[in-house]
Amino acid sequence: MQASRARLFKEYKEVQREKTADPDIQLACDDSNIFKWTALIKGPSETPYEGGVFQLAFAVPEQYPLQPPQVRFLTKIFHPNVHFKTGEICLDILKNAWSPAWTLQSVCRAIIALMAHPEPDSPLNCDSGNLLRSGDIRGFQSMAKMYTRLAAMPKKG
């Protein structure tokens, strides 16, 4: 408990110090609970998510960093490894490949990488996975782009 708090506090300070270090990630801690974090990540360029800003919610367990944080998308996203309804993410480093050397910041980076490189063979969103697996890249991209525009971009006008 104490260890996780100390570690999160360290990460918090690091985030405050290097706010501008990674322009694609904005991490923020809940004002009253250091175990709750939110992040805003920019969709990687040259992907259908480009131009979108996606919100992530982190729930950090008390055993952190021995156990991975639970991360989910708050912004709707059409991606084979993200559950369309709950925002749950299927990513090995958040499950069995977790390592205590990962930080919340690096988890964000991993999620950005996942957005750029979907894994259609272990889908949480079957529709999206099937489009990719059947080779319908165009179909997948237009669906993903549409949802990015609908959910992850500021409404114009």
Next chain:
Amino acid sequence: MSKRVLCKFFAHGACLKGEHCEFSHDWKDPPHNICTYYQKGLCAYGSRCRYEHVKAARSHSSASSSSTNARQSLVSDIVPLGNSTRSVFGGLTPVPGSPMELSASSRPFIPPTKPAWNQEYGHHDSLDDWDIGEASSIRPSDRPICSFAAAGNCPRGEKCPHLHGDLCPTCGKHCLHPFRPEEREEHLKSCEKKQKHLEALKHSQEIECSVCLERVLSKPTAAERKFGLLSECDHPFCISCIRNWRSSSPTSGMDVNSALRACPICRKLSYFVIPSVIWYSSKEEKQEIVDSYKAKLKSIDCKHFDFGNGNCPFGSSCFYKHKVKPGSYTWRHHRPPPRRPPPRRSGFVDDLFDMFNSIEELTASETALDPMEELTSLEMALLLRDLILDTSDSSSDEEDFYSP
């Protein structure tokens, strides 16, 4: 106020009690300079004692001359003088008004503006001569070296009556005894080692653990201020962090070997963790740490093996000493006893060689199923249960076992 004794803190220039001190703050009062240990019969400092070694209780009448007292107070903490000096020197009992006393009292009184040891030492040539005179009568190797010089700086410099040691090139102090070659050698060796350790410690100071993100050597408790070295890679962690990680229960499908036993950074598999207070800067240094750690463990009796009465899961690969006591199970049967079910504990750990574990189980099961074995059906049942338990939970409490 003749009964009052000069405050020794005052004489040094710093008495915190000031006005309320029960000792005199008047330079004219005599200092209490008699060694109480000598009075009781034994003073460990012997001739080096800064206090007077006189047998009889000091009579105040002998210290009636005020100028003598003042002089004594100035130098009392450096050179044993006054009564004792003379009694040793000439075998005389102190007589007020003796020639020496007269010569001493003829010197002008210097107000103690500086600490006594910074006063002119020229005054005490006769006493210093005595010091040397006594010292030269014994062998040079028996003479102690000046402790001021050995500690770094002797305020008396060239004029010091004591033997000044030679300069140690490592620590920069004059602490090498010129006539004791063994002591010199020893000092040089230990000094070099210390220096090396200090330097390594300095390098280690900045190193951060990748799990808690803190500097390992800035942790609050001494037990935490240790590195946990992984045998197969060079990534630094706190011993507590890496052990916690390796012993954390593999929930949510984490694989023991690919996740927990691996380095959190490079995922290289290491079978054991080596505690160390310093971080290494070269392969050789690491090897040295590992070797000394293993050597230390090898001197400790394995508690699993229990002098031949227990079954150590690590068998011949165990880091601990396997000493077979005559009369033990292994001694009588030439093989370890069958394994008992491990005590159920939360947070089971098997830090090292899981790999060996399975090999050991294999051999254990072979011996257990040996038809020559005299096993009751109950023992057999227990054994089988063990085997099932072991395969489902291949851990032991090796981790605690490793804590020094």
